[in-house]
Amino acid sequence: MSLTSQIKEFALDLGYSKVGIIPADGFPEYRADLSNRHEMYSFYIKGPARPLVAAEPRSLMPTARSIITTVYDYSQKSFPKELTEKIGRVYQARCYNAPPERINGVRPQLMREYLRKLGCEVGENISLPERLVAAKAGLVTYGRNNFAYADGIGSFIYLTSFVVDKELEYDSSTVEVSCPDGCSACMKACPTQAIYEPLKLDPRRCIAFNTFMTQDRIAGSRIEPEIREKMGTKIHGCDICQEVCPRNQARLTAKLPDDEFLLKVAQDFSLSQMLTMTDEFYATRIQPMMYNYIKEKKYFQRNAAIALGNLGDLANVSDLATAMKDPEELVRGYAAWALGKIGGRSAKQILEENLSRETSESVKTEIREALLKMI
Numbered sequence: 089m090s091l092t093s094q095i096k097e098f099a100l101d102l103g104y105s106k107v108g109i110i111p112a113d114g115f116p117e118y119r120a121d122l123s124n125r126h127e128m129y130s131f132y133i134k135g136p137a138r139p140l141v142a143a144e145p146r147s148l149m150p151t152a153r154s155i156i157t158t159v160y161d162y163s164q165k166s167f168p169k170e171l172t173e174k175i176g177r178v179y180q181a182r183c184y185n186a187p188p189e190r191i192n193g194v195r196p197q198l199m200r201e202y203l204r205k206l207g208c209e210v211g212e213n214i215s216l217p218e219r220l221v222a223a224k225a226g227l228v229t230y231g232r233n234n235f236a237y238a239d240g241i242g243s244f245i246y247l248t249s250f251v252v253d254k255e256l257e258y259d260s261s262t263v264e265v266s267c268p269d270g271c272s273a274c275m276k277a278c279p280t281q282a283i284y285e286p287l288k289l290d291p292r293r294c295i296a297f298n299t300f301m302t303q304d305r306i307a308g309s310r311i312e313p314e315i316r317e318k319m320g321t322k323i324h325g326c327d328i329c330q331e332v333c334p335r336n337q338a339r340l341t342a343k344l345p346d347d348e349f350l351l352k353v354a355q356d357f358s359l360s361q362m363l364t365m366t367d368e369f370y371a372t373r374i375q376p377m378m379y380n381y382i383k384e385k386k387y388f389q390r391n392a393a394i395a396l397g398n399l400g401d402l403a404n405v406s407d408l409a410t411a412m413k414d415p416e417e418l419v420r421g422y423a424a425w426a427l428g429k430i431g432g433r434s435a436k437q438i439l440e441e442n443l444s445r446e447t448s449e450s451v452k453t454e455i456r457e458a459l460l461k462m463i
């Protein structure tokens with residue numbers, strides 16, 4: 089059996105749904121697109137992934153010859169409704185940045201080990217443009233919403249590539265948009281108009297970006313009030329532009345088996361609990377699922393405050409009052425915003441009391457702005 093066939097069979101045996109291979113020639117079109125939109129993507133360009141460098145894989149691995157790319161179908165089981173209202177499916181599926189002891193971390197590790205056993209050198213930490221790689225390998229086509237779609241699955245897929253030093257047999261490209269003529273359901277459904285033209289997303293307006301990239305060490309922790317209002321109850325990711333897509337309906341309407349892990353998580357999950365959570369709750373109930381981007385509990389608390397504000401339910405005022413005493417000023421500030429959004433006499437009184445004892449200027453500003461909305 090050829091080296092290519094051995095690699096592809098092993099990937100399929102590991103549970104990947106599709107596998108393809110392209111030469112490790114670099115992605116000048118990706119570099120150009122990212123450079124042209126430098127302002128929108130500066131958080132990513134300047135970040136540790138160094139995408140402009142990685143887009144030339146040989147600059148990081150001079151021996152690179154081939155890229156093996158895989159599709160993992162993470163929507164084989166159903167997602168509880170209580171969670172999909174708040175958390176994107178890919179994060180529920182625990183695919184991104186999975187630690188080595190979790191199944192989604194084990195799979196790529198086993199793939200790397202097998203490639204090494206076959207005599208390949210395997211690149212480490214090369215952040216490739218995964219959607220473009222998979223399209224060049226014929227595994228996916230694009231949607232106008234920027235997502236990659238695999239035949240027979242849809243866009244609820246996770247792509248992983250492996251750079252190796254061996255010449256292999258290469259697949260044919262499907263770099264194209266395969267949406268029905270005239271469809272723009274994703275662009276119409278996006279609450280923030282983040283998809284400003286087909287295949288073009290402004291991440292700064294995207295709810296998903298705002299739930300997890302707005303951290304001090306990445307893009308700053310402020311979420312603009314205009315975006316907060318449109319986040320609804322999303323606390324980690326957003327699937328709206330994929331949910332409305334006709335190319336996903338077969339999977340979304342299929343009767344899928346329950347995911348027992350997610351059912352258990354859903355049982356214990358509530359926004360108010362997240363808002364006022366202890367370190368123990370964070371470590372045992374949040375991190376085992378949402379370990380990918382957000383590394384500090386205060387960002388989940390901020391997102392929970394926004395979601396509770398958008399729910400507008402007076403029953404959540406007392407939890408937001410508790411959050412106004414949180415040691416993190418980020419949490420206090422967004423709890424103030426949420427109280428202003430909910431409104432009512434009790435919320436106003438809590439804001440006024442906290443204004444007189446608050447020491448943080450940024451929280452005081454949030455409280456004053458919240459009170460102004462209540463006049």
Ligand code: SF4
Pocket residue numbers: 277278279280281282283289293294295296326327328329330
């Ligand atoms: S993920 Fe949500 S906010 Fe982002 S583009 Fe899609 S619908 Fe819009």
Ligand code: SF4
Pocket residue numbers: 231232233234267268271272273274275329332333334335
């Ligand atoms: S909603 Fe329509 S335009 Fe958007 S990705 Fe799906 S098929 Fe394409």
